[in-house]
Amino acid sequence: MGHAPVRFGVVVFPGSNCDADAYHAVSTFPGAGAQYLWHKDTDLKDVQAVILPGGFSYGDYLRCGAIARFSPIMQSVIDFAHEGGLVMGICNGFQTLVEAGLLPGALIRNTGLKFVCRYVNLRVETTRTPFTSACETGEVLRIVVKHNEGNYTVDPETLARLQAADQIVLRYVDAAGERAEGANPNGALDDVAGVCNETRNVFGMMPHPENSVEAGLAGGADGRPLFQSIIDTVLRTAEVTS
Amino acid sequence: MNVRVYVTPKKGILDPQGAAVERSLPNLGFSGVSGVQIGKIIDLTITADDLTAEAAHAQVDEMCRRLLANPIIEDYTFTISEG
Numbered sequence: 675m676g677h678a679p680v681r682f683g684v685v686v687f688p689g690s691n692c693d694a695d696a697y698h699a700v701s702t703f704p705g706a707g708a709q710y711l712w713h714k715d716t717d718l719k720d721v722q723a724v725i726l727p728g729g730f731s732y733g734d735y736l737r738c739g740a741i742a743r744f745s746p747i748m749q750s751v752i753d754f755a756h757e758g759g760l761v762m763g764i765c766n767g768f769q770t771l772v773e774a775g776l777l778p779g780a781l782i783r784n785t786g787l788k789f790v791c792r793y794v795n796l797r798v799e800t801t802r803t804p805f806t807s808a809c810e811t812g813e814v815l816r817i818v819v820k821h822n823e824g825n826y827t828v829d830p831e832t833l834a835r836l837q838a839a840d841q842i843v844l845r846y847v848d849a850a851g852e853r854a855e856g857a858n859p860n861g862a863l864d865d866v867a868g869v870c871n872e873t874r875n876v877f878g879m880m881p882h883p884e885n886s887v888e889a890g891l892a893g894g895a896d897g898r899p900l901f902q903s904i905i906d907t908v909l910r911t912a913e914v915t916s
Numbered sequence: 917m918n919v920r921v922y923v924t925p926k927k928g929i930l931d932p933q934g935a936a937v938e939r940s941l942p943n944l945g946f947s948g949v950s951g952v953q954i955g956k957i958i959d960l961t962i963t964a965d966d967l968t969a970e971a972a973h974a975q976v977d978e979m980c981r982r983l984l985a986n987p988i989i990e991d992y993t994f995t996i997s998e999g
Contacts, residue, residue, distance in 0.1 A: 737986055744983070773986065780989040783932045827929060827989065861932070 679707040680908045683721035685751065685767075687713045687742045692728035692764065692884060699884035699901060700725075706905050713745040722908045723760040724751055726767025728820070728882055738781065738823045739769035748774060760804050760904055761876045765821055768868075768878030776876045777869055778836065779828035784821070785861030791820040794859055794881055796867050797847040800840045803870050804907035805877040808899045814851045815844075815896040817886040819859050824880040826862035826869070833864060844868035844879055917962045918999040919976050923985045923992050924955035958984055961999075972996055 682700045686693045693710065700708035709719055713731075718724065731742035742748065748770070755761045755776050763771040771777045784790060795816050798809040809815075828836070836842050844867040848854040858865045860880070868879030883897025925931040931953050938952035962972060976994050985992040 736983070740983065740986065772988075780986055782930070782989060785930070785932045785935075787932055787936055825930075825932065829928075829988075861930070 677705065677909055677912070679705060680723065680905045681719075681721045682706060682708040682904075683711040683718055683724045684708050685711045685713065685724065685726050685747055687729065687731035687745060687766075687770075689731045689733055690727050690729035690766070692766075692882065695882070696725045696727045696764065696884045699887045699897065702887050702898075703901060703905060705909075706901070711747055713742070713747050716746045716750045718747075718750050718754055723762065723904050724754060725884075726751070726761070726763040726770050727884070728765030728767060731766055731770065734766075734823075737769075737773065739766060739771075739773040742766075742770045743773040752776065755871075755876050758873065758875050760907065762805060762900075762904065763876075763878040764882055764884060765819075765824075765880055768880055769823065771876060771878045777871055777878050778832050778841075779826055779866075779869065781823050781880070782825045782827055783823055784825050784859070789820070789822040790824070790859045792818065792859065794819050794867070795847050795849050795851070795857065796844045796879075796881060797851050797853075799842050799845055802840060803843055803874050803877060803903075805870070805900055805903050806843055808903040808906055812851060813899075814847060814849070815883075815886075815899070816849075816894060817881045817883055817896050818893065819881045821860070821880055824860040824862065826860075826864075826866040826880075828863060836869060837864070839872060841870050841872065841874075842866055842868075843870050843877060844881075917964075917967070917972055918997050919960045919962060919972075919994055921958040921960070921976070921980060921984055921992055921994040922955060923958065923980075923990050925953050926989055926991050929989050955990075969996070 886893040886897035
């Protein structure tokens with residue numbers, strides 16, 4: 675490799691349960707390495723990208739992500755995000771980002787009132803983000819969801835703004851890549867599976883790309899382009915600034 | 917002071933739990949029921965000798981805005997009583 679490994683930080687809240695999966699996913703990339711960031715710490719350890727993992731932080735008490743959002747490490751993550759740092763929230767991490775106000779909208783109970791655990795098909799709606807730059811527009815990724823509160827909602831004005839500004843990054847579709855009845859597992863408004871902020875450095879998604887990084891294993895490898903995009907972006911930024 | 921906070925789904929935001937209950941009531945013979953919403957009640961006690969009613973109100977309001985409710989999807993009201 676012609677570069678030092680890209681440094682990822684994976685935040686560990688009490689109740690996170692996909693932190694080891696995210697750590698492992700990053701470790702499958704020769705050009706990247708991960709370290710854990712403890713919720714009570716404030717030091718981001720000089721990482722170049724932060725992942726908020728899935729799970730049930732603080733038991734999902736009150737609202738999913740509502741208590742995690744006030745943990746010491748999140749104050750540093752919020753500062754990092756405001757300075758342009760790359761932050762990716764997966765599932766409970768996405769819920770924490772909306773609670774923190776780093777992403778618009780909210781995630782409420784699935785319309786079916788059931789925990790959903792299944793494969794979904796995601797259409798990449800934009801490659802103009804640091805998290806999808808290695809994808810192709812319209813590409814369909816098959817990865818899993820596993821959540822009870824993944825029903826994305828937002829007021830109509832904000833939704834219109836997200837659509838106009840190309841901030842809807844992933845949508846639930848069928849295997850052919852078309853929006854369809856039954857493709858959306860949770861009732862999310864406008865079939866939204868993932869959104870980014872206005873400055874495009876903060877991204878949240880309900881499905882779990884960290885479970886799809888190894889071809890030949892059950893999860894497949896469709897999650898890889900998302901991590902690859904982050905690595906590519908960090909390296910590009912490093913080249914520009916060095 | 918005893919505080920009771922009522923958190924309810926914001927008008928216009930889909931409440932999947934309320935909708936499910938609303939759909940099940942006709943099965944029990946209750947017709948004409950609409951607007952079912954499921955929220956939560958949070959009780960808490962504030963112990964402070966010199967807290968004025970205004971200051972207590974401001975404090976609880978801030979608690980609600982910052983943590984107890986999510987203003988994007990929820991409305992809140994509260995009552996404060998001496999006790």
